[in-house]
Structures are given as C-alpha cells and as structure tokens.
Amino acid sequence: MKEIIFVLILFFIIPVAYAQDYPEYGVRVETVADNLSIPWSIDFAPDGRIFFTERTGNLRIIQNDHLLEPIMSLNVAGGEGGLLGIALDPDFEKNHYVYLYFTYNELFDTKNKVVRYIESNNSLKEDKVLLEPFAGASYHDGGRLKFGPDGKLYITTGDAGNPDMAQDENSTVGKILRINSDGTIPKDNPYGTAVYSIGHRNPQGIDWDENGKMFATEHGPSGWRGVAHDEINEIIPGGNYGWPEIIGDETKQNMINPILHSGDDTWAPSGATFYYGENISQWTGKFFVATLRGEHLHMISFDQNKISSHKKLFFGEFGRLRDVVESPDGYLYLLTSNQDGRGNPDVDDDKILRIVSISNINSFEECIKAGNSIMESHPRQCVTYDGKRFVEEISKIPDWVRNIAKWWSLRQISDQDFALGLEYLIKQDIIIIKKETTSETNSELQLPLWLRKNIGWWSEGLLSDDEFSKDIQWMIDNRFIKI
Numbered sequence: 001m002k003e004i005i006f007v008l009i010l011f012f013i014i015p016v017a018y019a020q021d022y023p024e025y026g027v028r029v030e031t032v033a034d035n036l037s038i039p040w041s042i043d044f045a046p047d048g049r050i051f052f053t054e055r056t057g058n059l060r061i062i063q064n065d066h067l068l069e070p071i072m073s074l075n076v077a078g079g080e081g082g083l084l085g086i087a088l089d090p091d092f093e094k095n096h097y098v099y100l101y102f103t104y105n106e107l108f109d110t111k112n113k114v115v116r117y118i119e120s121n122n123s124l125k126e127d128k129v130l131l132e133p134f135a136g137a138s139y140h141d142g143g144r145l146k147f148g149p150d151g152k153l154y155i156t157t158g159d160a161g162n163p164d165m166a167q168d169e170n171s172t173v174g175k176i177l178r179i180n181s182d183g184t185i186p187k188d189n190p191y192g193t194a195v196y197s198i199g200h201r202n203p204q205g206i207d208w209d210e211n212g213k214m215f216a217t218e219h220g221p222s223g224w225r226g227v228a229h230d231e232i233n234e235i236i237p238g239g240n241y242g243w244p245e246i247i248g249d250e251t252k253q254n255m256i257n258p259i260l261h262s263g264d265d266t267w268a269p270s271g272a273t274f275y276y277g278e279n280i281s282q283w284t285g286k287f288f289v290a291t292l293r294g295e296h297l298h299m300i301s302f303d304q305n306k307i308s309s310h311k312k313l314f315f316g317e318f319g320r321l322r323d324v325v326e327s328p329d330g331y332l333y334l335l336t337s338n339q340d341g342r343g344n345p346d347v348d349d350d351k352i353l354r355i356v357s358i359s360n361i362n363s364f365e366e367c368i369k370a371g372n373s374i375m376e377s378h379p380r381q382c383v384t385y386d387g388k389r390f391v392e393e394i395s396k397i398p399d400w401v402r403n404i405a406k407w408w409s410l411r412q413i414s415d416q417d418f419a420l421g422l423e424y425l426i427k428q429d430i431i432i433i434k435k436e437t438t439s440e441t442n443s444e445l446q447l448p449l450w451l452r453k454n455i456g457w458w459s460e461g462l463l464s465d466d467e468f469s470k471d472i473q474w475m476i477d478n479r480f481i482k483i
Helices: 002-013 163-167 364-369 399-409 415-427 449-459 465-477
Strands: 019-022 027-033 039-044 050-054 058-063 083-088 097-106 109-120 123-135 145-147 153-156 176-179 195-197 203-208 214-218 231-235 269-274 287-291 297-303 306-313 321-326 332-336 352-357 373-375 381-383 389-391
Touching: 039 321, 039 332, 050 083, 058 083, 083 153, 097 123, 097 145, 123 176, 153 203, 203 287, 214 269, 287 332, 364 381, 364 389, 399 415, 399 449, 415 465, 449 465
Parallel strands: 039 083, 083 145, 203 269, 269 321
Antiparallel strands: 019 027, 027 352, 039 050, 050 058, 083 097, 097 109, 109 123, 145 153, 153 176, 176 195, 203 214, 214 231, 269 287, 287 297, 287 321, 297 306, 321 332, 332 352, 373 381, 381 389
C-alpha cells in the first residue's frame, strides 16, 4: 500500500509542462517557463543549467527544471535596448565566464558595452569590460553575442539611429565585431580593429553552418529608405553589406547583397541557428530564424551552399519570437517577445518554448530518448507531455522458457524436442516472432554448436531477448521450426 501511495505522489508532484502537437511538422512545442519579462537571449551550461537574459535587466537561470529568481539585475536603458545578449565561455566548465551585452544611460547619453563576469554558485562578479562603451539608442542596438567555431567572440551592433556610422570603418556601430575572449583584437581581423564587417543596420542573429560559414540576420528599413527588405547575409571578413547605401536587390560596387531578403514583407528577423541535432531529424541541416513582426519561425533549406527553399512555421501561434537556439541535447528553444510593447501578450507571456519531435514515440526507450519524465516504479514508466504512458519491459519472454533453453544447451533434451517446444510456444504467442519468414531449401542435419552456445548464454541472461529471437528466426528460416 505504501508503494502505491508513493507512486501516486510522484505522479502528482512531477511538473508536466503545457505542450501542443503540430503533426504537420512532426513536432511538439512545450512551455519551459512563462510569465517572463521580455526574454532576449539564452545559453546552456555543461551542467544542464539554462542561462537567459530579460531585456528589463534580469539575468535568470533554469536549474533542474525550476525557474530561479534573478541572479543579477542591472540598471539598463529602455526602448529596444536593455540587457540583450548572453554567451557562456566555451571553457565555462573550468573558468565560469559569462559575457553580457547591455544598454545603459550615462548622464544624457545612451551607450552599450560588453562585460565579462565570473559565475559562482548562481551569482556573478564583474571581471572585465571587454568592449569600451559605444553609442547606443532607444532602438537599433544589435546585441547578439555568440562564440564562433574559431573560439572568437562575435558581437552584432546596430547603427544606433545614425545610419552613416554603419559605413565608418573606425566606428563600432552598425557592425559585426570579433574579439578574443579577453577583449583583445585577433591578429587576423580585416581592419586591425574589432570590426569584422560593416554596413549593417540592426543585425540581431548570427550562426555558422557545419562548414564554418557565417550567416547573419538583419532588420531592413522602416522609414526614409523604404520599408521591409529584411536580410539574411553570408558574412565574410571585411565585407560591406551596404546600409544605408543599398537595400534588397540594389547594387553598388564593393557592396554585398543579401542571399535572401523579405521583399515588401516585414519579418523583423532576430536570433538564428543552424540545427544539426538528431532528435528532430526532419529538420537536420536547416537554418532557423526567429521573427518579431513576422510572428513566425523561418526555416531555410540549403542545397550545395545555395538556398533551395524557405518557409514560415508556426505563423501567429506564439506571437513575436526573439531568439531560437539549438540546445546541447538536440532540441530547439524559442524565446517569445510579446511584452516588448509591440505585441499582443497573453496572460502568461513571455515564454521560453522547447520544440521536440513527436514522431516514432512508440516505446519506453523512445519515450526516454525524447526527454520525457520517468516514474521510478517497478517496472519503470515513461510519461509523455500529452499523457501517454510507456512501461519498461523487464523481459519479453517468460522465465520458464529459459529453463527449457538451458536444458537443451546442456543436451538434456533432444534437438527435435527443443524445436517442437519452441514451435508450440510461438504458436501460442508465448514467444513473439516476426510473421514474415523465409525458408531455405536445405537445412542442416542437426542444430549447430554456435546456436547451442547462444541459447545457453541467453538462458543465463548473458544475451538479450532480441538476440534470442534472432536465433529462433534462424531456426525458422532453416526449417527446424515450422510455423
């Protein structure tokens, strides 16, 4: 009775996240955290903790599936600025470095800066200002931080409302920057400064494909220079991406056009990621972009380094999307941005969402692989987020069958009696074997020694039920067993 009560208690105290299936995509979207204050960027620690920023100034952690109170709150500027990008050091497990990008007010000026902190027991201590304060504004602050495959820290900055500065090679605004993790300048940077590429209006997403090619998202114009024409760019060192001289398909010497733009449709693209996980296999190799005004997740497919197709996913389902990131365990995380003053928030906005596959969850093992909850009963049970339960199979074949196998392996019963016994057990569905079988034209006169050894090992628990089933299948195929 006590064991039953314990199992019931486990069932009711295990939190079950809200989830919704999207069979047209083969995925389920789960709510990881809600009632957040404009989450902006997210990163994952090797120990399983999830770090994320809220634009209003809070740095927060999800630990063991629990949302903790803010571990740090900064006094940040308003508008589109605030606490924006976060990146954990590639060697975080050893040095515990956390990098933050934020906008702040200094007297009558608005500025941005990048600061490195040291984390210890879910608290931060400032270590070093990596990028000296540079121009900020109430809009066009860029803000994305991400380490590249070369181990360098990449930083996107907006034009801070001063478009001409985007073409100034000596300015850090309207750029993609590249620095070492200690703030020094890499020797191979194209301008000898932190500047990596120029001519950007407001880039907010960057990532690299499996070949090391870098791609960035960028907000198109919304005023005197036109509207829409949001961009996806392939970034090369020293490249000039044209703002404010060209937009869309316009051309100018020594300026680079986007590989994709939105035309007259406004996406307002933000965070971006390539997905190379295996858990959502139908999406492996795709490039994903979170969109704000577009209110969808944009999926881009490449074929031989060229865009072959692109489409909108989840249009209007979650409102404004700020970031999309692949987690270390192979899922996609989304951050909504409906509390930013431009959305239509639900009562529990904003949220962190997780996308998982709903395909092929037909067994206890597949349920575990999909990241679902396990009930430590006997036998164990795995519960999916939509309430389906899968019970662990301790053994597919009754124990008394092992005794028969052991007797035969010790030559205590004949080959014929063993085969007839197995035939009976199969016909009674006590042993389940695939119905589609093939029969060889010739059979061996007696069961081989290797088979006797295999069956003996299985009877002692040294081989799996699946291996035992393969041996029986061999006996069927070779006409020792007739079904």
